[in-house]
Amino acid sequence: MFGESATAAKAGPAFSEPERSAVQRAAAAAGFDAARFRAELRAFCRDQVPADIRTRMRQHQYFTREQRIRWQQLLQTRGWFIGHWPKAQGGAGWGPLQRFIFIEELERAGTPWLTHFGTSFLGPVLCAFGNDAQRARFLGPIRDSTEWWCQGFSEPGSGSDLASLKLRAERSGSHYRVNGQKTWTTMAQWADWIFCLVRTQAGGKPQQGISFLLIDLKSPGVTVRPIDTFDGGQHVNEVFFDDVEVPVEQRVGQEGDGWTIAKFIVGRERLLVTEIGKAWHLLGVLHSIAAARHDSPTFRRRTAELEVQFHSLRATAYAAVLEAEAGREHPVDASLLKIRGSELQQAIHDAITDLLARDGLAFQIEGLHGDLDGYRHGDPRLPGLLHEHLHSRAASIYGGSNEIQRGIIAKTALRV
Amino acid sequence: MDNDALQLFEETLARYNRERYDAGQWRDYGRLPQGHSPERWAELQAMGCFELLRPEHDDGAAPLADLLPLYAAAGEALWREPLATVFAEPVAIIGQVADPDRRRALLEGLITGAQPLGYAHRETGGDGLASTATRCAAGSTASWRLDGDKAMVIGADICNGFLVSAINAERGQPAMFLVDAAAPGLQLQRYRTIDDGVAADLRFAQSPAEWLCNGTAAIAAADARGVILAAAEALGMMRGANRDSAEYLRERRQFGQPLLGFQALQHRLVEMLMRQRECEALVASVAEAFDHAAPALSRQVLVLRVQVARALRHITREAVQLHGGMGVTQELRIGRYYRRALMLDSLHGSADQALEALSEHP
Ligand SMILES: Cc1cc2nc3c(=O)[nH]c(=O)nc-3n(C[C@H](O)[C@H](O)[C@H](O)COP(=O)(O)OP(=O)(O)OC[C@H]3O[C@@H](n4cnc5c(N)ncnc54)[C@H](O)[C@@H]3O)c2cc1C
Numbered sequence: 001m002f003g004e005s006a007t008a009a010k011a012g013p014a015f016s017e018p019e020r021s022a023v024q025r026a027a028a029a030a031g032f033d034a035a036r037f038r039a040e041l042r043a044f045c046r047d048q049v050p051a052d053i054r055t056r057m058r059q060h061q062y063f064t065r066e067q068r069i070r071w072q073q074l075l076q077t078r079g080w081f082i083g084h085w086p087k088a089q090g091g092a093g094w095g096p097l098q099r100f101i102f103i104e105e106l107e108r109a110g111t112p113w114l115t116h117f118g119t120s121f122l123g124p125v126l127c128a129f130g131n132d133a134q135r136a137r138f139l140g141p142i143r144d145s146t147e148w149w150c151q152g153f154s155e156p157g158s159g160s161d162l163a164s165l166k167l168r169a170e171r172s173g174s175h176y177r178v179n180g181q182k183t184w185t186t187m188a189q190w191a192d193w194i195f196c197l198v199r200t201q202a203g204g205k206p207q208q209g210i211s212f213l214l215i216d217l218k219s220p221g222v223t224v225r226p227i228d229t230f231d232g233g234q235h236v237n238e239v240f241f242d243d244v245e246v247p248v249e250q251r252v253g254q255e256g257d258g259w260t261i262a263k264f265i266v267g268r269e270r271l272l273v274t275e276i277g278k279a280w281h282l283l284g285v286l287h288s289i290a291a292a293r294h295d296s297p298t299f300r301r302r303t304a305e306l307e308v309q310f311h312s313l314r315a316t317a318y319a320a321v322l323e324a325e326a327g328r329e330h331p332v333d334a335s336l337l338k339i340r341g342s343e344l345q346q347a348i349h350d351a352i353t354d355l356l357a358r359d360g361l362a363f364q365i366e367g368l369h370g371d372l373d374g375y376r377h378g379d380p381r382l383p384g385l386l387h388e389h390l391h392s393r394a395a396s397i398y399g400g401s402n403e404i405q406r407g408i409i410a411k412t413a414l415r416v
Numbered sequence: 417m418d419n420d421a422l423q424l425f426e427e428t429l430a431r432y433n434r435e436r437y438d439a440g441q442w443r444d445y446g447r448l449p450q451g452h453s454p455e456r457w458a459e460l461q462a463m464g465c466f467e468l469l470r471p472e473h474d475d476g477a478a479p480l481a482d483l484l485p486l487y488a489a490a491g492e493a494l495w496r497e498p499l500a501t502v503f504a505e506p507v508a509i510i511g512q513v514a515d516p517d518r519r520r521a522l523l524e525g526l527i528t529g530a531q532p533l534g535y536a537h538r539e540t541g542g543d544g545l546a547s548t549a550t551r552c553a554a555g556s557t558a559s560w561r562l563d564g565d566k567a568m569v570i571g572a573d574i575c576n577g578f579l580v581s582a583i584n585a586e587r588g589q590p591a592m593f594l595v596d597a598a599a600p601g602l603q604l605q606r607y608r609t610i611d612d613g614v615a616a617d618l619r620f621a622q623s624p625a626e627w628l629c630n631g632t633a634a635i636a637a638a639d640a641r642g643v644i645l646a647a648a649e650a651l652g653m654m655r656g657a658n659r660d661s662a663e664y665l666r667e668r669r670q671f672g673q674p675l676l677g678f679q680a681l682q683h684r685l686v687e688m689l690m691r692q693r694e695c696e697a698l699v700a701s702v703a704e705a706f707d708h709a710a711p712a713l714s715r716q717v718l719v720l721r722v723q724v725a726r727a728l729r730h731i732t733r734e735a736v737q738l739h740g741g742m743g744v745t746q747e748l749r750i751g752r753y754y755r756r757a758l759m760l761d762s763l764h765g766s767a768d769q770a771l772e773a774l775s776e777h778p
Binding site (some may be wrong): 022045080154157158159161164183184227228229230231236295296298299302350353354356358359360361362363364365375377379386390391393394395396401403404406 | 454510523538540541567568604606607608609610611612635662669670671672680681728729732737740741743744749751752754755758759762763766768769771772
């Protein structure tokens with residue numbers, strides 16, 4: 001079941017995976033055929049990925065900005081990139097189930113991560129809270145991947161306690177003057193625009209004084225400074241705002257709506273953070289490496305454990321998706337999926353690394369971005385897989401840490 | 417070392433770390449062509465650290481226990497200098513050399529710094545730590561030739577020679593050889609490792625070699641010594657990671673209070689501290705067993721490896737998590753501890769591997 005077939009059988013019971021009948025029924029009710037849709041996505045990922053991107057996928061290398069854009073545009077030739085937007089805005093009006101299957105299959109095939117900031121976050125926000133002028137200005141370039149967005153929520157002093165954020169936006173005439181700093185901004189180095197939570201009003205309940213602003217990163221007074229991370233990358237950034245003028249028309253919703261919009265973003269994408277397709281893909285990688293090597297009872301037991309976790313999580317994810325499709329929400333699901341999804345990803349990476357470690361953990365970072373010029377130690381995937389391992393440590397930190405998620409479950413399920 | 421001497425030594429090392437090994441210095445040393453600081457290396461020797469290897473009696477061995485503080489200091493500040501080439505596996509292998517004059521000469525080469533040695537045992541493709549496919553053949557009893565590949569030799573740049581395990585085609589038993597770093601037919605390929613260190617792969621083609629001793633016992637002794645010293649290093653890393661994490665949570669405020677005020681986080685730190693404490697006790701006891709050549713030493717070493725590997729991976733993982741975004745930056749040493757923990761598993765075997773060996777061990 002894990003793709004790289006011969007090895008999968010060896011590692012445990014091969015799962016056949018007919019589409020579950022509950023999934024098929026829900027899909028039919030939503031007007032699509034789940035099995036056919038999945039098959040179509042698999043064929044697309046098998047046949048349509050450009051050769052240069054496929055090479056990087058195989059080597060677990062880092063994709064360039066241009067490759068990511070090209071891939072997103074290719075998906076949009078089928079209308080899939082914004083399939084989850086309302087039909088009125090050019091989307092296909094997918095519900096949570098179809099969107100989930102779409103993302104699951106892309107991840108499972110190991111295709112480039114979709115930069116969700118525009119398509120998954122801002123797009124739906126503009127559809128729900130924006131005005132016509134904003135939709136007309138911003139949705140097209142997101143659909144076409146011609147404008148790249150990033151998310152400016154966190155600040156140095158406001159991580160888990162997001163509501164305490166301080167980036168100041170003071171109204172002066174038809175503009176806001178923005179002063180302060182965001183941090184950990186993913187891919188700001190590649191972005192054209194940033195959507196920000198800003199403080200438009202001091203005092204009162206902290207959540208109330210927050211507004212949602214769209215800011216052109218080319219505006220005078222904006223500085224983006226990369227942060228070196230321990231995975232050998234530079235993909236998060238500090239973004240500084242020094243008296244940046246932002247037209248009032250670039251505020252989404254009313255002043256004070258920022259917190260509501262932020263919660264809307266979290267709610268919309270809460271199921272996708274499971275990254276179940278990615279776990280699936282990584283299990284395939286694990287099995288392919290294990291098959292090429294001495295395998296042992298201890299290791300077989302460990303992969304069996306991962307298989308148990310994987311299937312439990314996938315079942316839970318689909319249960320949650322079916323609830324969402326029916327317009328309901330279980331109080332535990334969203335946070336559970338975030339916690340278990342990140343834990344599983346990390347556990348698979350631990351197992352992969354333990355295997356690779358037997359041949360020595362070289363970390364030739366240049367190999368992340370293309371073939372090495374000179375000598376290469378070990379598996380060609382080594383730089384990419386180690387980079388991904390280290391990066392996976394952040395999966396339990398970003399987007400609301402696992403500690404914060406457990407706090408949320410305590411609040412909602414235990415009502416403490 | 418008696419208690420007073422030990423305390424003095426620990427204070428000296430702590431000062432050394434404060435003055436010579438802050439985060440900025442760590443970064444600078446890594447940018448040097450060797451990947452470490454030759455100046456620091458010379459200073460360690462000048463401080464008399466290498467003398468810790470000098471046996472009290474001509475035929476004895478210096479106690480391994482005396483090296484634990486040195487390795488703990490190295491772990492805490494993440495020294496880049498290749499300590500292993502002097503203090504770890506080579507000492508154990510030299511100890512197996514039968515000819516006393518040769519043995520003394522090789523040890524003297526380590527202590528004076530004249531001849532640090534690289535441990536070239538591991539190979540790729542097998543289960544990493546145990547197998548040897550490198551071949552040796554005797555031209556005559558005095559002159560041997562080696563053919564094959566060795567992987568991830570630490571400190572290769574500064575070594576004058578390599579201790580190489582190889583199999584004799586006729587006898588099938590591994591033996592240990594000394595190969596001069598400038599030997600004909602020896603090729604060296606350098607690369608960076610996960611802990612931002614430098615290692616090299618070696619290729620031998622009809623390289624002349626000196627036979628030193630039988631391999632099996634030497635390799636076992638070398639690996640045991642390596643595991644114990646790595647455990648001491650891991651202890652230093654645990655102390656550093658635990659101290660940094662507690663301090664960070666004490667300083668960092670969210671929700672209007674220091675994060676250390678949240679009981680959920682206190683318990684996480686407590687678990688980390690408990691694991692550190694258990695490892696401290698175990699390292700000391702296994703080092704003592706090593707020095708007294710205790711029976712069942714090999715099992716004790718495996719137990720140590722399992723416990724320390726698990727604890728270190730747990731602690732470094734938690735330390736990253738508790739630091740939030742800061743934990744995954746290059747700015748703090750927390751991420752470096754995490755990466756070095758992966759490297760120690762790669763060098764000395766993961767907890768899984770050791771547990772497996774333990775369960776199969778007689
Ligand atoms: C790789 C990466 C990418 C990111 N991308 C973005 C981005 O694109 N845009 C953006 O806005 N942000 C981004 N972030 C920021 C991310 O959302 C924050 O790192 C996260 O919210 C945690 O905040 P912090 O780092 O300040 O940690 P802190 O809030 O300081 O937390 C430190 C530790 O304390 C724990 N903790 C905090 N409060 C509690 C509590 N009440 N109870 C128990 N434990 C608690 C945390 O879980 C954590 O373990 C990214 C972060 C990373 C690492």
